[in-house]
Amino acid sequence: MRRAEGLRHGAMLRGDGLHVSLGGTPVLHGVTLDVAPGWTAIVGPNGAGKSTLLRLLAGLLTPSAGRVLLQGRALAGWPAAERARQIAWLAQQGEASGELTVREIVHLGRLPHLGLFTTPRAADERIVDDAMAATECLAWQHRRLHELSGGERQRALLARALAVQAPVLLLDEPTTHLDPPHQVALVRLCQRLVRERAGQAVVSVLHDLPLALQADRILVLQAGRVCAAGAHDDAAVHEALIAVFDGAIRIERLGARFIATPNLEG
Amino acid sequence: MPHGDRRQGRLLLALLALCLPLGAAGLIAGSQGWSLSDLAGPDAALIVGQIRAPRTLGAWLVGALLGLAGAVAQGLFRNPLADPYLLGSASGASLAVVLVLAASSFAGHAMSLATADLLARIGLVVAGFVGALAGVLLTLVLARGAQQTTRLLLAGVVVGVMLGAGSDLVTTISPEALRGKQTFMLGSTGFLGWPSVALMALGLAVSLPLAWRLARVLDALTLGVESAESLGLALPRLRAVLVGVLALSTGIAVSQAGLVAFVGLVSPHLVRRFAPAPHGYTLVASSAAGGALLLAADVLARSLIVPQELPVGVLTALLGGSYLLWLLHRRGVR
Numbered sequence: 001m002r003r004a005e006g007l008r009h010g011a012m013l014r015g016d017g018l019h020v021s022l023g024g025t026p027v028l029h030g031v032t033l034d035v036a037p038g039w040t041a042i043v044g045p046n047g048a049g050k051s052t053l054l055r056l057l058a059g060l061l062t063p064s065a066g067r068v069l070l071q072g073r074a075l076a077g078w079p080a081a082e083r084a085r086q087i088a089w090l091a092q093q094g095e096a097s098g099e100l101t102v103r104e105i106v107h108l109g110r111l112p113h114l115g116l117f118t119t120p121r122a123a124d125e126r127i128v129d130d131a132m133a134a135t136e137c138l139a140w141q142h143r144r145l146h147e148l149s150g151g152e153r154q155r156a157l158l159a160r161a162l163a164v165q166a167p168v169l170l171l172d173e174p175t176t177h178l179d180p181p182h183q184v185a186l187v188r189l190c191q192r193l194v195r196e197r198a199g200q201a202v203v204s205v206l207h208d209l210p211l212a213l214q215a216d217r218i219l220v221l222q223a224g225r226v227c228a229a230g231a232h233d234d235a236a237v238h239e240a241l242i243a244v245f246d247g248a249i250r251i252e253r254l255g256a257r258f259i260a261t262p263n264l265e266g
Numbered sequence: 267m268p269h270g271d272r273r274q275g276r277l278l279l280a281l282l283a284l285c286l287p288l289g290a291a292g293l294i295a296g297s298q299g300w301s302l303s304d305l306a307g308p309d310a311a312l313i314v315g316q317i318r319a320p321r322t323l324g325a326w327l328v329g330a331l332l333g334l335a336g337a338v339a340q341g342l343f344r345n346p347l348a349d350p351y352l353l354g355s356a357s358g359a360s361l362a363v364v365l366v367l368a369a370s371s372f373a374g375h376a377m378s379l380a381t382a383d384l385l386a387r388i389g390l391v392v393a394g395f396v397g398a399l400a401g402v403l404l405t406l407v408l409a410r411g412a413q414q415t416t417r418l419l420l421a422g423v424v425v426g427v428m429l430g431a432g433s434d435l436v437t438t439i440s441p442e443a444l445r446g447k448q449t450f451m452l453g454s455t456g457f458l459g460w461p462s463v464a465l466m467a468l469g470l471a472v473s474l475p476l477a478w479r480l481a482r483v484l485d486a487l488t489l490g491v492e493s494a495e496s497l498g499l500a501l502p503r504l505r506a507v508l509v510g511v512l513a514l515s516t517g518i519a520v521s522q523a524g525l526v527a528f529v530g531l532v533s534p535h536l537v538r539r540f541a542p543a544p545h546g547y548t549l550v551a552s553s554a555a556g557g558a559l560l561l562a563a564d565v566l567a568r569s570l571i572v573p574q575e576l577p578v579g580v581l582t583a584l585l586g587g588s589y590l591l592w593l594l595h596r597r598g599v600r
Binding site: 055058082108144157 | 344479480482483485486488489490491492493495496497498499500538542543544548
């Protein structure tokens with residue numbers, strides 16, 4: 001895979017003092033974060049504001065206070081198509097519907113590059129093939145979305161997000177409906193993306209703690225505030241995780257990595 | 267290549283080929299049954315050239331406009347049961363028609379749709395067109411634009427109810443308008459002349475290419491509104507254009523032929539069932555399907571109970587309703 005041009009190392013996407021209310025209810029209370037190259041997992045209890053934060057970063061929501069900066073420029077000032085080439089966003093599952101085949105769906109990921117009126121070139125076809133290969137859906141690329149199982153749909157939609165080849169990839173609960181082998185495959189994919197493409201940033205909301213602990217960095221969110229942010233092996237992050245989940249989990253070292261297990265003794 | 271491509275080509279060819287025998291039948295189907303001698307008789311130029319030919323061509327165009335509008339509506343509102351009449355065009359057109367009928371009956375020239383002369387007919391058609399567009403505009407104003415689907419659909423319902431009540435009020439005050447309104451509500455291809463054909467052909471020539479150019483927007487919308495936005499599409503503007511296409515094609519069809527039911531709803535369904543495809547194809551094929559359907563319904567309506575003629579809208583409602591019922595019964599609507 002080619003690397004996108006014009007990348008800068010360091011924070012490519014930055015949220016600064018983000019406040020947002022949805023339907024009159026405050027959801028985020030001044031969240032500040034830097035999205036740097038590498039894989040960041042956003043973790044927190046239900047209703048913590050994880051998906052809302054991801055929408056803000058994708059430019060799909062406007063904060064009531066604070067701002068999002070992409071490469072130092074306010075995200076709101078970016079032309080839509082240019083922004084879409086820089087940031088790919090994968091929705092939580094459930095919204096996609098219809099008669100398109102997997103390949104046609106994945107092709108939509110090239111829209112930010114092609115616009116509405118340009119026909120795909122051989123290079124686009126190759127990128128689409130690569131994206132489908134990465135999520136193992138080449139074999140059924142001509143089946144229609146509504147004929148697929150939940151996990152297969154998730155992989156097709158993930159391939160759509162990959163096909164954008166954006167330097168920032170935002171994934172909202174990408175492991176939903178995936179069976180354990182494909183959950184592991186997703187972890188490997190995120191690790192490979194940030195390793196193979198210099199400057200690549202992946203941010204994923206994950207409810208599955210053992211998977212989240214495989215990320216490079218972890219951001220712990222609770223009730224609209226950042227409780228802790230740091231490397232996956234940061235003790236402060238582990239403490240925050242245990243605290244926001246009311247001590248229902250334990251985090252232990254296993255070889256070079258950490259794992260989370262349910263704490264059944266409390 | 268996926269085998270779906272071949273199915274898509276075949277369906278489109280079949281739909282267009284079907285129009286030849288149906289069109290021929292439309293030319294020889296008269297009030298006294300089918301007769302080839304009409305084509306050679308002394309009045310052939312009048313009967314075939316001025317009545318049956320524009321009616322046959324017009325029926326296809328009404329169906330094509332509604333088929334296109336249905337495919338646009340279902341893609342735009344992400345709802346397989348969306349109908350082109352959702353945005354208030356039908357109620358706007360029928361209120362305008364009723365108003366014109368009532369006004370003319372107050373003025374002393376009681377005219378009904380069935381006996382109106384050409385001038386009166388053109389007057390009604392213009393009123394229907396203006397009313398249809400006014401209904402859609404009112405819906406858009408109430409919904410404050412086309413950005414929010416739910417608000418748009420709700421506004422369409424409100425406008426439908428209010429304008430419907432308006433026409434009921436007018437017909438209560440002026441019962442003479444009732445018959446004309448009824449004919450209009452049932453939908454009929456009986457009044458289509460060459461001016462109608464020209465107007466509808468122009469409408470289709472504008473709205474079909476425009477919708478086709480924006481087909482990828484409808485494709486992206488299948489992912490969800492936010493996902494489409496995340497792909498860099500300027501959705502507010504693009505949706506406004508698509509709503510415009512929807513309003514234009516429905517408004518023209520309604521103003522020429524009244525409320526022809528179910529063609530707009532069923533045509534995209536038929537196409538998706540036999541040849542599921544991205545919207546670029548579905549829009550074109552649904553248009554062709556709508557044309558073929560209404561042409562067939564029109565020929566049937568003219569020949570089922572000769573010398574009487576069924577309102578074609580009643581026939582499409584019966585056929586379309588049965589088809590949807592069968593679909594629901596068979597596997598549920600996706």
